[in-house]
Amino acid sequence: MGGGGDDSHNTFISFIQAVSNTLDAPVTWFRESVVTKNRPQYPWYHRQFRRVPTIDECYTDDVVCFIEANEQFKRDRMVDNEVLNILRQRQEDCILYEATDHKEKCAGLMEVYDKAAENWFIKYGDLGVYGTVVDAYMKQKHRMIWERRHGPVGSGMKDSLA
Template identity: 55%
Template sequence: MGGTTDYEEPTFLRGMSKVVSTFTAPARYFRENIVEPNRKQDAVWYHRTFRRVPTIDECYTDDYICRHEADEQFKRDRLVDQNICNILKNRFTECLRSEHPDIGNCDKIKEDWQLAETNYFSKYGEIGVRGTVIDAFMRQKHRMAWERRHGPIGTGMKESV
């Protein structure tokens, strides 16, 4: 009984595999010979790519289409930045769960998350969910004027001469 036995596939299963391959052969042929050779190798199929449009400072004041496109681009960028912040927050939370007693291993992730949150707030903070690209542009302009007079935000006001 210690010898090896050759296992032979039952006749029914051999017949079913032939039936299945008969039905899948045209789809497999089409994919291997038409779809894959014509596909760009570096194309990512699950991301929709939008062309970058002119920013609001490049639009004329009476060009409403340009202003609308800049606003839509702003909304997409804000959504991307929100998702980046959420991903970093989730990574930090997962790191805390997995490294519970020794949370010192999560310091780099925490710094990245806090930097992303700071950058997000400096760009989009306090303009609200209905804020437009013009609101963000004015916020940026006012922040730059403040920094020119008083120094970078968060470092304290510089001495007046």
């Protein structure tokens, strides 16, 4: 009695495997052999451009180098803006979700966002919409001079008699 059921079960499994081999195997072969081998691999969520020389590597009369450095600066700023927006959204979602316990449960996320916002402001703050790579470079230079003379920003001024 039990032997007849096993034969029909084995026949059914063989039928399913035959259908799978007929329909799925060519599609799988084509995807693995043709599609994935010819598709470029992007490890990032956004398009990556070739890095160009930064503004401090450009000659003063090299207009093309300035334009390339400025375009790269604008792309980097857009990426940094999006990263900051994602961190802000995660922080707001955590605060909304955790409600009364958000100060303890979202502390790590809030710290990461605050540090990212501070770094963003150090690099791009007070430049405005039309700030260029030269403006950012001058801002960085002035900050480095300030820190050499007075210590890190926010730590209080060191004694000027030393």
